[in-house]
Amino acid sequence: MFADAQILFQIAGIGIIVALIHTILKQMGKEEIAQFATLIGFIIVLVIVINGLSDLFNQIKSVFLF
Numbered sequence: 001m002f003a004d005a006q007i008l009f010q011i012a013g014i015g016i017i018v019a020l021i022h023t024i025l026k027q028m029g030k031e032e033i034a035q036f037a038t039l040i041g042f043i044i045v046l047v048i049v050i051n052g053l054s055d056l057f058n059q060i061k062s063v064f065l066f
Contacts, residue, residue, distance in 0.1 A: 007052055011045050018042075 018041030025034035 007048065011048060014041055014045055014048075 018038055021037045021041075022034045025031070025037060
């Protein structure tokens with residue numbers, strides 16, 4: 001149960017950091033780099049979610065296939 005909360009906090013932390021970087025870069029007039037930073041943050045979160053789903057499916061498979 002603690003691992004689930006840890007993953008949520010990691011995703012929230014990445015979101016906050018990416019939002020700060022995006023805001024700072026946008027105010028500096030570097031909107032293209034800000035969008036790139038947001039895309040990189042999204043990809044990192046997507047990888048974390050995919051790994052979590054993979055673990056979930058492995059657990060489900062181990063329960064039903066013995």
